[in-house]
Amino acid sequence: MDDSASLLNVVVEALSDQLPFEGIARVLWVDESAAVATLITIAHTPRKPWVVSTGDLRIWLQRGDARRSQFRPPAYMLQVEEDIPAGERESRDRNWQRIAGLVDRAVSGEIFMGRSMGAFVAQHAEATGTQRKTLYRLLYRYWAFGQVRNALLPNYENVGAPGKARVFAAGKRPGRPPMHKGRSGERCGKILGDDDKEFIRIGYSLYRNNEVASVTDAYHRTLRRFYVDEHVVPGSSTDDLTLKPLEQLPSLRQFRYWGKKAFDDLAVQRSRMGERRWQKDHRGLTGRASDGVYGPCHRFEIDATIADIYLVSRYNRNWVVGRPVIYVVIDVFSTMIAGIFVALEGPSWNGARHALFNAFTDKVAFCRMYGIEIESSSWPAHHLPHELMADRGEMLGHAAEGIVSGLGIDIAIAPPFRPDWKAIVESRFRLLNSTSQIHWIPGAVRQRIAERGERDYRLDAVLDLAEFTNIMISSVLHYNHHSRRPDRLTADMIREEIEPSPVNLWRWGMENGLATPNTQSSDLVYLHLLPRDTASVQRGGICFKGMFYTCSYAVEQSWFARARKDGRRSVTVWYDPNDTTHVWLQDNERNFVRCDLLASEQRVAQRRLEEVLDMLQMTGTPADESTYAALNDRIRLDAHIGAIVAQAQSDKRATQPASPVPISRQVADIRKHRAFEKTAAQQGPVVTSPVAGSHKASPPAIGPTSSSVAAAYAGERGAEVLSLLGRLRNKGNKT
Template structure:
């Protein structure tokens, strides 16, 4: 330790018990000629300053019995000049004038000379008319707190005994006087005793525990329980309950005052709103969402919301398809929106995986599908994160857990009703709604309840899924490039004069080596992020959801020809719901092979999978008019069939011969009867053709050869004769 002696106003702390002072002491004066120092002990009631040799101070410091320390000044001294009220400045100036003659003596340090202080204070008190104890009190305060004038400010910090219960005179009512003077013999208000305060504490606890709605309700419950007259005769009825006189009841103001003194305001609020809402809406906020994040791609947050707008189908603008679900992925470091997905599937892993896949893929190709032409540098995020914060709805399940082991992404699940755990992505929805002006688009959900006779806003739906996605893409691009986040700037960013937009923060982190992207092969990303389903290999191609695809691998393996021979065969395919143009499958070596949509499938080309599924479902399902028409025609058809059959039955009964024809003969003459009927039918055709040709035209139709031969050799029974000859002819004979 250095042997340099401390200076004036230095504070020393006693470490040993063998010293002439305890705790703290301040050096007031150093006498170089006498090699001595004058100190004052810092205490609530300080004693007269005392002198010690400078050599002793040096020895105490060397032995470690004393160490240099700091004295915390009282609160009334910790004020800047402009904050001190004028009254306080006046008190300070008055106190300074009282002791200025003693402090600013003609001989420096003269008051600290041996046996000089008492005579100087006595003479000054006589000259100014002040009491010596007042002078000593001001001098000790001035010396003890560093010999500065602000030590003489009034100390009102403990005025009024804060935190201590007041003791009032017996029979005196505390508080302001009543607004209405009491009439003769009337007593107003009650002086509360310990029992009353205990009753109020019990009653106020009903409000704290949310058992009643308001403080007034708790007050009424307290009066009913503790301030009713005793029953002369106890019974089961409560009709004779009567409150005590007004001067024996606590007022509502007294009830609220003593209730708040019994229970802390935050304790009451926490009990009333419940732990869940307290943590979500009322707890103190410590830290920021970006704490512990090192750079871009370190942590992504994902969330979904149902957009406040109704959409229509691209196939038929009269088909309202409901409200879309928007998934957003935000990089915590830069607040850049790294991925987006707009679909029709509710919050689930199947929807969230599309947003994660979008965050990984090139955005230029994604935007091009929706008519937005950008360069890849305009939306440079195409990486997987190290961590992913999500809701339970998006990430609970075996499929979501697979990306932990398959893609090395750590998943953090936010507790229920705790959106503050992923506050960045939650706030992005408000920004996107404001940027896209979604509430002013036809078909947007109105916040207020529809009035009677008001038009249903769902009938105004105009946008389809692709058009709404295009709007969201442009809104995201506007946010990424023009939203300012100055609170995210670091010292290095400020030095580089970085404009604090999300895309600039992202690029700066990438350029300065702060990024930690999770690089994985494309095959693993397809395997774990793209949804998969079972398709079938058919002779016309690979059939998936009613659409047909083909690929070079399938053609080389002759899958479609084998399907014609062996029948259909199931196969697993991976698909992107943003486009029906491609699906993926794995070959024998588990490499992913892309399959393209057949050219003949033009009705589903350049459409999203949800739109195609909805379209196929709509065209499969007949309309109500068609269903009614089909049923009506079927009823008429059945009635016609039944009437025709009944008419034929009656006609057959009328022409039935008197002598029944044997069944063998009826069946045995089928061919002859058929030939006869055929000849009659041909003659009808000839007659009909002649009538159509007109009276001046003649149609000569030769008779069939079989009919002329039968008539020449066998007459009217020629058909039967030819049939008989055919049966008698030997098998295999050509004659």
């Protein structure tokens, strides 16, 4: 049985039509001596409180005719004290002073006893000079909405008639006042009707569908289509088109305003740039490429790029053979470069399978081929992945399908023009260019369009294929050992003080079998006791103290896409200092919405906030030993690259012909030199350590039936013809 105190301020909901009230009501007072309770019905316009027997009230609750319920306060009440504007606080305090004498009586609940409410209100109205209807209105709102002072705040939620069209008086100009007035009087802007708004919607759709270049062009099209005087004479020329009078035309400002109201700005942007560019450059980013990857060898990414440098032949340094193609295989979990291949063939399956073979095998022999001695532990990647992400041009076809059935590797093909599907490997190309200093080596592509009279940078090429491969291998080793990725550290890695280099992340993952947990705590937090702070809405999520969160509400409202379009903005979040797994924010209705950590941020889940902040600060700063090792190795790398380039320049000067070769001839023979270099490369690299001394490669052995000479000097087509004739002759000899 409920006692009287437990019924105070309780909200009761009627479940039977036999009760003397409908909806929900609040218990304001219980008079134990008279065994009655005073209730007030909660409605948009509260009515006078009414009295019921406490025995009847308990019977209703026990019998199921009524039940205890919850009442959500109006949105204007859901504000923290410091967020309430000063003017609204003053209005609340002023309203409270009006009714304080009626609410805070010497005898508790005295105003509800008998029929004394009317007398008390009349006496208080005369004493304070306040109208009785004002006192009743404030009292009913205070009682119905929980008997708290914030119930007396001004309710501005529906002020301004949101969503309703404005009605302008005759002759009144809509919009801002004009800056200047004409001599003949001020012109009134056109008051738009439903037809005008429909014309604007049709005209603005031209801009939305990318059929015109600008909103102004769409405005002109709309005027020409809907706001010209009709021709009196049928068949008149379009040269005679005349617009209606100026006061009958919508302005460009009105056209922009109503056009934006008719179409969502993100929908307009998405439609104008197309789905491909939207998905690649403007969609909201709420995840990372490593999401769902549980450890090393789970997923590899492979891609190829054409290097921004021209190479020369290993057999004649005056032969420019063109730009090489670099194939890179990346482990997504550790971001370690698991395999590399440098070739003269364009991006294709043939080059990609060499890179995959390099990724799947030990690197000691591969590096030794190019004059670099390493231990197997220096480049420990020699494993097969479970998944492989690649481009269509490299992996489509029967040859690539063989690794699915033969090696058990699932292949995912990225759609065309979507490099963001292979974000890890795409970003490594930029790092390799920076580490290897490609753009500062002679023969590098300086710019796309050369100035008139400027020297052709292709003539400065000095590196051959082996020397360039040597530089790339050295750069890969430097990257794998000294590129820091503190964002990839897990809590266990931090506990073991793992230096976040790709090689260390790979080794730790292989030794410990790292997995990504996907469970979240379901305990609720008492939100009003939580501290709050400011977070920023970014394209990658809601960033709070360096941690990223997301929620369904933010995704539905396109927060992250808008942040990518309009820039970051601030948002208030509530958080638990003892657990960083969740934060909370308020939606437009001030309902609390829980935000969860992104899958990539599980390293900071279920930790105290101060621990996370200390960890982020410590991992973000490299140790002195790591800094010294990176600097020391970088100095050696720079010296190594300089030695190779210097030796290559010396070799090129030593082989310069007595009489200078015309520039046009050197550039025109690139394709012939490239074909000869490709033929020589197919017979295997013939190279010694580039820094050990000058090396000269011998031309490949060419037999009487070989088409290598024809391929080098007669062109690729001539080589194919001679090769075909040779096969026919051999077939005739056999028969």
